[in-house]
Amino acid sequence: MSLTRIIGRMFVPRQKELERHISGGADLQRQVLEHLVGTAKDTEYGRNHLFGATRSYEDFARNVPVNTYEELKGDIDRMRHGERDVLWPGRVKWYAKSSGTTNDKSKFIPVSPDGLHDTHYRGGLDCVALYLRNNPHSRMFDGKGLILGGSHSPNYNLPGSLVGDLSAILIENINPLVNMVRVPKKQTALLSDFEVKRDRIARETIGKNVTNLSGVPSWMLSVLSRVMELSGKRHLEEVWPGIEVFFHGGVAFTPYRSQYEQLITSPGMHYMETYNASEGFFGLQDDPADKSMLLMLDYGVFYEFIPMDEFGSDNPTVVPLWGVETGRNYAMLISTTCGLWRYVLGDTVSFTQTNPYKFIITGRTKCFINAFGEELIVDNAERALAYACDETGAEVTEYTAAPVFMDGRGKCRHQWLIEFARQPDDDGRFARLLDKRLQELNSDYEAKRFKDITLQHLEVVRARTGLFNDWLRVKGKLGGQHKIPRLSNSRDIIDQLLRMNSTAAKHETTTNETI
Incomplete structure (x- = not known):
């Protein structure tokens, strides 16, 4: 029996759970908000913003201001120096280095153990759950997954914290069992010199049975080009006959689609978009025939939205999920189990439908x-x-x-x-x-x-x-x-x-x- 068939049974309960997104999205989000404020009520931020007395979304919106990175930076810096119970309970060791702000070269996004597991890793598991639901004859676990990641940045480390690209943090903390079904080896995956890493990944994987790819389209294409150079083959399925899916995110796939379709000509090849960032995992393409994504509502993320025609004004309208309208462009706010509270993510989205809540990424608030x-x-x-x-x-x-x-x-x-x-x-x-x-x-x-x-x-x-x-x-x-x-x-x-x-x-x- 196919190993994928055996492993796939583990995802069936979650596939059924995901059906709650169809009609119960608002209730799922209310439960997430209740969990967030209840868990963080004894943190410094929770005490200062009356989490203990918060009984509704309206209480939360009244007591907690909308925040940019600059407004949370002082607290995050204290956390990076090892302080506990500041924005989230306990000590947060890991920080995802993201692109900078007006005042700094880089942002350092806290990645708590809770956020790592209830958001980032859950998003990865749900990606597989939805893919297997849509492709019951998949054999992805009969081979390896090529996961393209970033690197650690030890020069940014402070006593009490570690810094890296989010993808490197995920690889570093991943369940050891996952390493049995992924390539390349961890030492290669975490190399900081991309040109060296690109060559090593190609050499390590060229003789493997790679069935699935995960990464940013531009960087993955560079790695695959090196694979083709070394193999002398014309199409990727000649190197990896079992290749069947590319889980992609980070940038829009549209400019790269035709290049991938020329590189991989197998009619059984699939593409699935994901919406993950340093701050969290937010959406998945649950229907291959629909370019919009399903907003993931039962992770450690509570969502709010500002209409873009009001963004930047003194008193913009802010609505929870159950207040959005289809076809309108919104800036997204998030509150998370990593200690980000009403945080301006910087991405803009437009909903294509509600119940379930599906959306497209329309751009950046500054892009x-x-x-x-x-x-x-x-x-x-x-x-x-x-x-x-x-x-x-x-x-x-x-x-x-x-x-x-x-x-x-x-x-x-x-x-x-x-x-x-x-x-x-x-x-x-x-x-x-x-x-x-x-x-x-x-x-x-x-x-x-x-x-x-x-x-x-x-x-x-x-x-x-x-x-x-x-x-x-x-x-x-x-x-x-x-x-x-x-x-x-x-x-x-x-x-x-x-x-x-x-x-x-x-x-x-x-x-x-x-x-």
């Missing part, structure tokens, strides 16, 4: 372009790029975009720096299609583009091969969970990239006929 009132978000960008690629046969590897506030002729526009895996058949047509689709997707962008009065036709600049990886390398962010900022109101990032681009080769600019 958009609104220099001219156009309100361009990452979801618009991804969909427009996919359209332009489909129409021109192009494939995008990486990209970023920012406004050009005024050029030498007093013209304003958006500038896109794009690294192509496959060049479009016609550069000008690609730019026109991208601009056209953005107008169809975003009425504010369309209005600002009207007759080129406010905003002129966008500009596309070709990036040389490897430019974005070189930029990450210079920043010390190559590998792990680091991502390219897609959209920005500032030109800081794109100007750095353009300077690096021009030192290697003269860049090509694609615009419409008027430029």
Whole structure:
């Protein structure tokens, strides 16, 4: 009998439990909130914010302020120095290093033992539970899982705390039994030099029976490219005949899908999106035919939402899960068993349905372009790029975009720096299609583009091969969970990239006929 069939029986009770998400989402979230405040009522934060007297969501919202990382940083720093019972009961040893804030190079997100098990690991287990439910003939446990992780950062350690990428923390603390079904070996998985790690992972796994992949699409693609170089094969299933699923997250999969489909041509290959971050595990694609994800409601995470048209105002509306509306763009707040309270996560989501609560990630609260009132978000960008690629046969590897506030002729526009895996058949047509689709997707962008009065036709600049990886390398962010900022109101990032681009080769600019 297949080992997967045997192991799969262990997931049946949880598969049935997950049915509670269909109609009982609000009740699940109320139970989570009750657990959070009850457990943390004797912490310093709990005493200061009346957790012991909290009897309802309304009490909680009245007594606890909305927090950014900067507002919790002082408490987190004390925890990193070994203080107990500050934001969460006991001592928190592990901290996930995440991208920085305005004031600091890095954020250090507490990862408590409770959060590790009731959120991060539960999300991983539910990912498997839902995949096996949808694919009853799977044989994923008859082989190994290639799990791509980050590294520890001992230079950031303080007495009483340890720091690393979240993926490295998960690998370090994982149940030893899981190591029987995963590759590469722990020492390789935790290497900090991504280029060395990439080569070692490829060499360690090339002779294994790898059936499933887990990781960020961009970094996994780099590892798989090395596997193909070493094997001399054309398609991945020639190296790993049993390959059947890629559990991916961290960045949108759309720009990478066609490259994966060319690399893995097996009709039995599946792709499942996950929504996990340093702060928690939040969503899973429970239906392969539906691109939206199921919000996971019975973990150690309580959710709240701020409508994006009010985000940043003095007194924005904040609603719990049972107050959201479909089709509206929200900034997400979380309270967690890691001690984050009404924390502004930085991600934006839009619900496609309720009961069950399903959503799509639309971008970041700080990752958009609104220099001219156009309100361009990452979801618009991804969909427009996919359209332009489909129409021109192009494939995008990486990209970023920012406004050009005024050029030498007093013209304003958006500038896109794009690294192509496959060049479009016609550069000008690609730019026109991208601009056209953005107008169809975003009425504010369309209005600002009207007759080129406010905003002129966008500009596309070709990036040389490897430019974005070189930029990450210079920043010390190559590998792990680091991502390219897609959209920005500032030109800081794109100007750095353009300077690096021009030192290697003269860049090509694609615009419409008027430029």
